[in-house]
Amino acid sequence: MFYSVLSQLTDGYLLLVILLSAAYGLIIGAIPGLTALMASALLVPFVIFMQPIPAVAAIITASAMAIFAGDIPGALLRMPGTPASAAYTNDANGMVLRGKGAVALGAGLIASSLGGLISALVLSLAAPSLAKIALIFSSVEYFWLGVLGLSCATFVSGGSLAKGLVSLFLGLSLATVGMDPVSGIPRFSLGSPDLLGGFGLIPVLIGLFAVSELLRNAANPPRAEALPSISGPILVPSLINLWRHRLGTLRGGSIGTLVGALPGAGSDIAAWISYAVARRGSRKGRREDDIGASERIMSASAANNASLGGAYIPATVFGIPGDAITAIVISVMFIKGINPGPTLFLNQPEVIYTIFGIFFIANLALIPLGILCIRGFGYILRLPRAYVSAVVLMFCILGAFSVENTLFSVGLIALFGLLGYVMESNEIPLAPAILGLILGPMIEETFMTTMLKSRGDLSIFFDREIGAVLGIVTVAVWAGVVLLQIWPKKKLKSKPIG
Amino acid sequence: MRVHDIILGPAVVLAGAGLCVWATALPQPQGFAYGPNLFPTLTGSGLALAGLSILFAGIKKRRMGPLFERPDWSKRWRLAINFWLIPVAIIAYVLLVEPLGFLITATLLLFALMIANRVHPRRAAVVALIIALAINLLFASILHVPLPWGPLTAVSGWLIW
Amino acid sequence: MKTTMLMIAMMAGSAWVSSAQAQDAWPTRPVQMVVIAGAGGGSDYVFRLLSRELEKNTGQAFSVVNQAQGGGVVGMTTYTNAEPDGYTLGQMSPFAQYRVLGQADFTSESFTPIALVNMDPAAVHVAADSNLESLQDIVDALKADPTSLTISCGGTCNASWDIPFVSLMLDEGIDVTQLNLVPAKGAAAGLQELTSGGMDVVLSSLPETDSLREAGLVENVAVFAEQRLDRYPDVPTVEEAVGEPVTGGTWRGVAGPAGMSPALVKVIEAQVKAAFDAEAFQQGMRDRGFGPVWMNADELGDFMAEHEQQTERVLGELRQ
Numbered sequence: 003m004f005y006s007v008l009s010q011l012t013d014g015y016l017l018l019v020i021l022l023s024a025a026y027g028l029i030i031g032a033i034p035g036l037t038a039l040m041a042s043a044l045l046v047p048f049v050i051f052m053q054p055i056p057a058v059a060a061i062i063t064a065s066a067m068a069i070f071a072g073d074i075p076g077a078l079l080r081m082p083g084t085p086a087s088a089a090y091t092n093d094a095n096g097m098v099l100r101g102k103g104a105v106a107l108g109a110g111l112i113a114s115s116l117g118g119l120i121s122a123l124v125l126s127l128a129a130p131s132l133a134k135i136a137l138i139f140s141s142v143e144y145f146w147l148g149v150l151g152l153s154c155a156t157f158v159s160g161g162s163l164a165k166g167l168v169s170l171f172l173g174l175s176l177a178t179v180g181m182d183p184v185s186g187i188p189r190f191s192l193g194s195p196d197l198l199g200g201f202g203l204i205p206v207l208i209g210l211f212a213v214s215e216l217l218r219n220a221a222n223p224p225r226a227e228a229l230p231s232i233s234g235p236i237l238v239p240s241l242i243n244l245w246r247h248r249l250g251t252l253r254g255g256s257i258g259t260l261v262g263a264l265p266g267a268g269s270d271i272a273a274w275i276s277y278a279v280a281r282r283g284s285r286k287g288r289r290e291d292d293i294g295a296s297e298r299i300m301s302a303s304a305a306n307n308a309s310l311g312g313a314y315i316p317a318t319v320f321g322i323p324g325d326a327i328t329a330i331v332i333s334v335m336f337i338k339g340i341n342p343g344p345t346l347f348l349n350q351p352e353v354i355y356t357i358f359g360i361f362f363i364a365n366l367a368l369i370p371l372g373i374l375c376i377r378g379f380g381y382i383l384r385l386p387r388a389y390v391s392a393v394v395l396m397f398c399i400l401g402a403f404s405v406e407n408t409l410f411s412v413g414l415i416a417l418f419g420l421l422g423y424v425m426e427s428n429e430i431p432l433a434p435a436i437l438g439l440i441l442g443p444m445i446e447e448t449f450m451t452t453m454l455k456s457r458g459d460l461s462i463f464f465d466r467e468i469g470a471v472l473g474i475v476t477v478a479v480w481a482g483v484v485l486l487q488i489w490p491k492k493k494l495k496s497k498p499i500g
Numbered sequence: 501m502r503v504h505d506i507i508l509g510p511a512v513v514l515a516g517a518g519l520c521v522w523a524t525a526l527p528q529p530q531g532f533a534y535g536p537n538l539f540p541t542l543t544g545s546g547l548a549l550a551g552l553s554i555l556f557a558g559i560k561k562r563r564m565g566p567l568f569e570r571p572d573w574s575k576r577w578r579l580a581i582n583f584w585l586i587p588v589a590i591i592a593y594v595l596l597v598e599p600l601g602f603l604i605t606a607t608l609l610l611f612a613l614m615i616a617n618r619v620h621p622r623r624a625a626v627v628a629l630i631i632a633l634a635i636n637l638l639f640a641s642i643l644h645v646p647l648p649w650g651p652l653t654a655v656s657g658w659l660i661w
Numbered sequence: 662m663k664t665t666m667l668m669i670a671m672m673a674g675s676a677w678v679s680s681a682q683a684q685d686a687w688p689t690r691p692v693q694m695v696v697i698a699g700a701g702g703g704s705d706y707v708f709r710l711l712s713r714e715l716e717k718n719t720g721q722a723f724s725v726v727n728q729a730q731g732g733g734v735v736g737m738t739t740y741t742n743a744e745p746d747g748y749t750l751g752q753m754s755p756f757a758q759y760r761v762l763g764q765a766d767f768t769s770e771s772f773t774p775i776a777l778v779n780m781d782p783a784a785v786h787v788a789a790d791s792n793l794e795s796l797q798d799i800v801d802a803l804k805a806d807p808t809s810l811t812i813s814c815g816g817t818c819n820a821s822w823d824i825p826f827v828s829l830m831l832d833e834g835i836d837v838t839q840l841n842l843v844p845a846k847g848a849a850a851g852l853q854e855l856t857s858g859g860m861d862v863v864l865s866s867l868p869e870t871d872s873l874r875e876a877g878l879v880e881n882v883a884v885f886a887e888q889r890l891d892r893y894p895d896v897p898t899v900e901e902a903v904g905e906p907v908t909g910g911t912w913r914g915v916a917g918p919a920g921m922s923p924a925l926v927k928v929i930e931a932q933v934k935a936a937f938d939a940e941a942f943q944q945g946m947r948d949r950g951f952g953p954v955w956m957n958a959d960e961l962g963d964f965m966a967e968h969e970q971q972t973e974r975v976l977g978e979l980r981q
Binding site for chain 1: 501502503508512519522523526527534535536538539540543544546549550551553554557571572573580582583585586587589590591593594598606609610613614617618619627628631632635639643644645646647
């Protein structure tokens with residue numbers, strides 16, 4: 003079987019597909035406003051009629067590349083290319099402004115690749131047994147996971163806790179607009195079908211991060227010098243960094259794989275959790291210098307790429323998608339007759355291991371292709387600002403439209419651009435709002451369905467074994483957050499950069 | 501636009517309280533332990549509490565900084581135009597793209613944005629047209645994003661590959 | 662039949678050379694198909710399959726536009742508000758619940774029905790290690806105490822899967838307002854609740870349980886169809902299981918905005934029929950376990966009216 007997998011993997015056509023979709027994913031991910039989800043969704047009409055293995059390979063490769071490439075505009079322009087990069091955008095941008103752009107992006111690149119490889123390894127070795135663990139999670143466990151994710155918001159926002167919470171609750175409030183997830187009753191929709199559809203994550207992300215940054219650039223008199231250049235070697239410093247931050251990267255890769263393996267929790271949540279753990283849980287990650295920033299970038303980058311592989315554990319074993327991107331891959335697999343499920347491991351092991359092999363190839367190819375991409379976009383994004391900002395705005399419009407297919411979502415990016423500008427001017431961090439928008443629906447839905455199951459009896463949240471453990475951890479974390487605020491402590495010197 | 505915490509706090513409190521009040525108007529379905537108003541009420545209360553805490557912090561440092569700070573750009577008309585041009589361009593896209601089609605709308609908007617950034621008009625026109633064409637080819641013709649074709653609708657069959 | 666289809670295909674092929682005749686020469690330019698679900702889902706698949714055949718036959722692009730927001734309300738609003746010129750069509754699927762739930766005001770009058778291409782009956786599933794072994798067990802348990810079981814709607818409630826189930830319970834004389842119906846984020850999420858012990862019964866289509874059934878974790882106890890499905894010969898119909906001939910499930914068809922001319926509808930219906938009959942479409946549907954079922958415009962119109970009645974009856978009872 004090993005040889006048949008190897009011969010499938012070295013097929014020229016397959017490698018060509020991988021190469022083309024890698025280039026496509028890198029370019030889409032590196033353009034501010036265009037996201038990894040969009041890259042995958044736009045591939046569907048093309049791959050739907052391809053051979054099974056290349057079809058799956060195309061989406062896997064494109065999404066892995068796009069998740070990494072989202073770091074590039076995040077670092078250079080402070081506009082994260084994908085929601086997964088939003089957690090450490092400030093750290094990476096700060097390093098770029100201090101002239102360490104090559105180091106920052108290289109660190110992210112090597113960590114992404116390694117995170118992806120870790121998850122591919124776990125995927126190949128432990129997929130069936132891990133999937134069984136994920137499968138005993140009910141709505142109770144998901145509820146606690148969501149609340150635990152929310153506490154990350156208070157960790158990741160460096161400045162005032164109150165302002166971080168304003169942002170978080172704003173995101174959670176925005177998430178309630180539209181149909182109530184349980185009874186379907188319209189909330190705050192004012193009779194408009196567009197509002198009934200709610201605020202999509204991608205238009206809000208593009209508005210808050212990309213458009214608000216364009217506004218800030220437009221309003222500031224042109225800087226004397228353009229962006230700091232991405233000069234200097236990338237590979238060698240990142241290998242040194244990899245050694246220095248080996249623990250953080252490994253931890254990020256493991257957290258990412260684990261979070262990714264839970265259905266419904268995707269790369270963005272993985273990045274945030276890993277970022278929070280690095281920021282509060284490790285000595286290096288607490289530092290406010292380049293070493294601290296590198297530690298946080300590497301932990302979170304490793305996590306977001308690892309979560310992609312993790313997501314394929316429940317996906318391939320039980321056909322349960324971890325996030326929107328995996329959902330797309332699964333349906334493509336179904337369409338191509340590779341029915342994900344336990345029998346897949348029995349009947350077509352070479353197919354499943356070929357797919358796992360594609361993970362290894364894609365994550366290894368990420369290093370050389372990623373370096374090219376960093377260099378290329380380093381130049382492109384430093385073209386005269388008059389052209390770059392006009393084109394970026396066009397891509398923001400297209401990015402919102404092509405994910406949601408409505409003009410309403412285009413209008414939203416103007417609204418949220420202005421909101422993001424006002425929030426940043428008043429030192430209200432943007433990232434917690436996005437986290438609230440992602441986790442809000444998950445928390446509400448799991449809470450409500452749990453309450454329906456138990457007929458309103460709250461004790462169900464501590465009745466189940468795993469649920470109770472998660473619940474206690476969550477309560478402890480929140481208690482810790484509150485205690486840290488009350489007890490006088492050495493203030494963390496952390497100011498949002500920019 | 502920067503306001504003192506003593507103003508920001510109450511503004512957030514008002515927003516949160518408003519959400520809670522609005523949530524009480526939501527219908528309550530039967531047979532549910534909690535209704536659709538539970539989460540908006542919780543998030544609204546959360547906003548209000550966070551706002552209160554900002555207000556208290558603001559009262560402590562009420563003598564620091566002005567109550568309201570006008571951004572520098574609003575005092576220079578060129579920068580103000582640059583700023584407002586971005587939301588205006590997005591709204592213009594929403595209004596114009598159906599009747600005019602993507603190609604014309606994108607060319608016009610790119611042209612306007614470049615002119616505002618002091619690119620020479622002739623150069624701006626050429627660059628805008630080339631970029632709009634390239635985007636149109638890539639997204640509509642090749643990637644099949646359903647961008648409107650406007651006056652080209654009748655022949656768009658030949659332009660989608 | 663074959664020859665008329667060929668003629669229509671040829672007419673359509675030559676249409677973009679002479680685009681003078683507006684209506685019988687449909688389509689002379691690309692057509693948008695609004696799908697009320699996301700890229701990669703089941704609906705997306707069915708419509709891409711159909712669009713590919715339509716493209717082959719007519720030589721025009723049929724672009725699938727995914728608008729899943731608001732549980733489908735946004736997509737249906739988009740195409741019912743479009744010009745009734747045959748160039749904006751959309752997915753016709755259960756719609757009556759939107760009005761009863763106050764989400765939108767679609768009635769069968771809001772659409773011009775064109776054709777139905779797919780129908781998948783609802784089915785009832787339990788965990789393999791459950792005490793419940795047949796639909797009769799479930800009915801008995803609910804008769805004794807309607808609150809005794811938690812039932813996942815396998816998606817949003819008040820929708821395709823739970824309406825036939827509740828309809829059956831009404832016929833059995835069970836107090837349906839007491840039923841513990843729980844929504845889920847899709848069938849996969851509902852089935853996960855089943856395997857993790859959070860649910861007693863899950864409602865969804867049969868193909869959605871394929872991998873978990875093969876893994877020996879889920880059992881199908883009944884299907885809401887008139888006859889057993891070819892693909893699942895072991896699963897009894899509801900009538901066989903408890904003697905009530907209740908059917909229902911989800912269905913997908915093609916519709917346009919209200920006010921399309923009957924002549925235009927005839928032309929489009931013929932094109933859709935040609936695409937439906939194509940081997941590639943039939944094979945594609947079989948591959949994924951979807952049931953290809955044909956209804957023409959008139960039959961679909963009657964079916965939509967029937968769907969409105971059943972939905973209003975069931976939701977009326979549930980919301981008392």
